[in-house]
Amino acid sequence: MSISGSTSSGRGPIRRLRLVLATANPDKAAEIVDIVGAAAGERVELVACPEGKVEVEETGDTLEENARLKARALVELTGMPAVADDTGLEVDALGGAPGVRSSRYAGIAGRYDENVTKLLAELEAAGATTQQERRARFRTVTVACFPDGHEVLADGVVEGAIVFERRGAGGFGYDPVFVPTGHERTFAEMEPQEKHAMSQRGRAFRALVVALVEDIDS
DSSP: OOSOOOOOOTTSSOSSEEEEEOOOOHHHHHHHHHHHHHHHTTSEEEEEOOTTOOOOOOOOSSHHHHHHHHHHHHHHHHSSOEEEEEEEEEEGGGTTOEETTGGGTTOTTOOHHHHHHHHHHHHHHTTOOSTGGGEEEEEEEEEEEOTTSOEEEEEEEEEEEEOSSOOOSSSOTTGGGEEETTOSSOGGGSOHHHHHHHSHHHHHHHHHHHHHHHHHHO
């Protein structure tokens, strides 16, 4: 699936929908394009956001609020439908942290490795020494916003646990320390398509595609 094509917007009698993808994170963008392309075929197309125009302060208290802030900003900028997501890692032993602050757990400029380092240190400090005590889940909320004001929302969750040290060279973010329930490998040890089949982002965007196609055909 490419990220180009003809323009469509709003609720008109279209058969193919073009959405601006509201993320400046190349890892996330590549993952979303793969997931949506496999699920939607030619029905839904993602367009890269204008360079340098996607930075939106994530001031929301929930994943849904943050996703909406980003999508709405792109609608206002481009006049086109836009889609955004926000993802949080919820760790039971940390009271649900890092949650909505997952991408900036180690600070606003925190990098993947710094976030993971802080997570592992916080779990150690909390005395979480067993896999049961390190139960966690990834949650993604995705929002598609349209120029006429209507929205299409979907979410996805995957349960799992945080391992004691990084494993695997794939994925990004917290993938090297997250093992989904029923599996022994971290997301970072899996091939992309295997991860997408069970990941929270895969579940959220596949559900979104179903809802968008229904919206297109309504």
